[in-house]
Amino acid sequence: MASAALLVAGAVGCAVMPGSGGGTDTAGDTPPLVDEGFKIGLLLPESETTRYEKFDRPYITRSIKELCPDCTVLHHNAGGDSGQQQQQIDKMITHGVKVLILDAVDAETIAPSVTKAKQQGVKVIAYDRLAEGPIDSYTSFDNVEVGRMQGQALLEALEKGGNPTRGPIVMINGAPADPNAGEFKEGxxxxxxGNVRVGREFDTPDWSPEQAGIEATAAFAALGVDQVIGVYSANDGMAGGIAEAIRLSGAKPGTPLTGQDAELAAIQRILLGTQTMTIYKPIMPQAQSAAHMAIDLAAGRRLRAPTTVSNSTVKGIPSMVIAPMVVTRDNIKGTVVQDGFWSVKEICAPEQLKAACKSTGLI
Incomplete structure (x- = not known):
């Protein structure tokens, strides 16, 4: 993941975490190990999106073990249920965790649980989504920039297709309870x-591919399937449902369609021409940043980070904000393959992808 780490350093500087010997350590170096182990809770929001269990969980766990071999990571996935996540926090507090790495299902409803954890002396790191409540630190991506990148890629695809300023397009955004969704939408x-007319726009309640497909189908029917010139999808999971809706509705093959998260199915759709782009967010440096923050918070070290953010409770939360990358058919090899996110074998396994993989230099 060396190139991803360089991206972070080049985009936002190094997250500096104080060491115990008078020097400093960057987010890419190993700090002095703590003297004894402790429990760290990892709370992930859902499993519909591939990244959380396939990448975030193992990356975070491995990074913590490298920094603190005697530490124990307790893990729960809320399955998209905010009430379940609140119960999971209670369980982790009962089991004596010193730090929570929290990727909130619902940023607002989780606030009382964050407050309860703080009252029990538990430090809380907001991971990927900025939860409300007395958060100690935050690590994520530049979500407004993600939205800008998606919008720009859609405009470029429309211009290439001879539709630079017409419309309509359809916009299908993420769940309103997820603060990231609002930032993607803003960007x-x-x-x-001012560049293209939005004919229909929806906010999905739960990032569901099925619901996104239903919403896209309804939009095509309302606007005229032969009139829609492109679709903004906030992430790859929903893009999968929308791509199927495009196919079944009889819309023009290759209708520009955005995405995010660099899921394997999305990379394959890009090669097949049924999705235009995705956003690759280098998860390894985000996971490493969360692990460093967890160790330093538990050890009582003062966090110093490249930037700060604020929620409605806390101002100036130490933060690591990582730069995202656009992935198109032309740079799959230099992004997700180069960083080891997906292998050529995984991407090109389906027989129908062999020709596309050859034409793009993957095989």
Whole structure:
């Protein structure tokens, strides 16, 4: 993941974590190990999106073990249920965790649980989504920039297809309870507004591919399937449902379609021409940053980070904000393959992808 780590350093600087010997350590170096182990809780929001269990969980666990071999990581996935996640926090507090790495299902409803954890002396790191409540630190990506990148890629695809300023397009955004969804939407509108007409726009309640497909089908029927010139999808999971809706509705093959998360199915759709782009968010440096923050918070070290963010409770939360990358058919090899996120074998396994993999230099 060396190139991803360099991306972080080049984009936002190094997250500096104080060591115990008078020097400093960057987010890419190993700090002095703590004297004894402790428990760290890892709370992930759902399993619909591939990344959480396939990448975030093992990367975080491995990074913590490298920094603190005697530490124990307790893990729960809320399955998209905010009430379940609140119960999981209670369990982890009962089991004596010193730090929680929290990727909230619902940023607002989780606030009382964050407050309860703090009252029990448990430090809380907001991971990927900025939860409300007395958060100690935060690590994520530049979500507004993600939206801008998606919007710009959609505009470029429309211009290439001879539709630079017409419309309509359909916008299918993420779940309103997820603060990242609002930032993706903000960034996309900053680029799209004034350049293309949005015919229909929806906010999915739960990032569901099935619901996204239903919403896309309804939009095609309302606007005219032969009139829609492109679709903004906030992530790859929903893009899968939308791509199927495009196929079944009789919309023009290759209708520009955005995505995010660099899921394997999305990379394959990009090669097949049924999705235009995705956003690759280098998860390893994010996981390493969370692990460093967890160790330092438990050890009582003062966090110093490249930037700060604020929620409605806390101002100036130490933060590591990582730069995302656009992935198209032309740079799959230099992004997700180069970083080991997906292998050529995984991407090109289906027989129908052999020709596309050859033409793009993957095989």
């Amino acid at each position: 996309a509108h900053a680029v799209l507004d």
